[in-house]
C-alpha cells in the first residue's frame with residue numbers, strides 16, 4: 001500500500017512536537033503522496049516555512065488574508081482538493097477552536113469549510129489533555145466524525161510525565177495508510193474481535209449441551225465492523241448462517257476453545273462478545289456413547305463451570321481490549337439485571353436483549369435492545385432487524401473510538 005495519487009493537507013499547529021511533522025511530510029512524500037501544508041502562526045514559531053516547503057516541495061500556506069495565497073489557491077479550494085486533512089500536532093487551542101467552529105485563521109477556516117475527513121493528532125501537556133475542557137472538545141469533535149491518533153505517554157518537553165506526547169510520525173503515517181487501505185472508512189487501522197453463536201459442550205461422541213443461538217446477531221456485528229474498515233475476526237461457535245467474506249473466521253465448538261481463540265487474537269481495539277456461551281460443561285466426557293438401560297433411571301449429568309470469556313477479557317490488564325462490549329440475554333427485569341451484569345463482568349458497554357419465550361431473539365431476524373454504558377448512559381432502541389442493530393452499535397463504536 002502506498003499513498004500514490006493521494007492528496008494530504010497537513011495542518012501544523014504550534015507545539016514543540018511540530019518538528020515531528022517534518023518527518024511525517026518526508027514519509028508521505030516517500031510513499032508517493034502529495035502533501036500541502038498549512039502552518040499556523042504559532043506553528044511557525046517551532047518549524048520554519050522554508051523547511052516545510054523544502055520537504056513538501058509545495059508552497060506553504062499560513063495567512064488567511066494573503067493576496068498571493070488566495071490568488072494561487074484560495075482557502076476554500078485548499079480545503080477541497082485534499083483526500084484527507086491531517087492536523088499534527090493538534091494543540092489544545094486549535095482543537096478548542098475547531099470544536100467551537102471558530103474561523104479566525106487559515107487552519108480553522110479550512111477545518112470549518114472542509115467536507116473532507118480529518119485526522120487529528122493531539123500533543124499537549126498531560127494535565128491539559130486530561131482537563132475536562134479538552135475532554136469535552138475532543139468528545140464533540142469525535143461525535144462529529146473527526147478521527148484521532150491519541151497522544152502517547154512519556155516524558156514531556158516541560159519535564160512532566162504523562163499522556164500528551166505526539167504519536168510518532170511512523171504511527172501517524174501507518175494510520176493514514178490504513179485509512180486509505182480501508183477505502184477511507186472510519187475504523188481503518190482498528191482491529192475488532194467478535195464472538196457469535198452458541199457453544200456446544202460434549203457429553204459423549206454424539207450428544208452435547210447447547211443453546212438456540214443462530215449467530216445472526218454476532219455475524220451482523222462483525223460484518224458491520226468490517227464494512228466500517230476494521231480488520232475483523234469472528235470467533236464463532238457452530239452456526240449455519242452464511243458468513244461474510246471480508247472477515248476472518250475462527251470456528252470453535254466449546255467455551256474453552258472460544259476463550260483460547262479470543263486470547264490468540266489479542267491485542268485488539270474492539271471486542272464484542274455476542275456469543276451465547278454455555279455457562280456449564282459436563283464434568284466428564286464419556287468416550288463411548290452413553291447407553292440407555294431399560295428400566296434404569298436416566299443418567300445424572302454432573303456439570304462444572306465454564307470460563308467466563310467476557311470477564312476474562314475484561315481482567316487482562318494491558319491486553320484488555322480498550323472497548324469491550326458484552327451482551328446480556330435476560331428473561332425478566334432486563335435493564336436491571338443487565339446493569340448488574342455490566343458491573344460484574346467489568347466490560348465497558350452491555351447490550352441487553354429480552355430472550356423470553358415468544359420474543360424470538362434467539363434465532364430470529366429482529367432484536368430490541370438496550371445499550372447500557374459503564375458511565376451510566378443508557379438508551380433503549382426500538383425493535384429492528386439484527387443488521388440494523390449491528391449498524392447502530394457500530395455507529396456508537398465509531399463515535400467512541402475516533
Ligand code: PMT
Pocket residue numbers: 195196197212213214215216217218255273274275276277278279306307308309310311325326327328329330341345353355361362363364386
Ligand atoms: O445468535 P442469535 O440467534 O442472533 O441470538 C443473539 C443472542 C440472543 C445470542 C445475542 O443477542 C446475545 O444476547 N448474546 C449473549 C448471550 C449470553 O450468553 O448472554 P449472558 O447474559 O448469558 O452472558 C452475558 C455476556 O457474557 C455475553 O456477552 C456472553 O457472551 C458472555 N459470557 C457468558 C458466559 C460465559 N461463560 N462466557 C461469556 O463470555
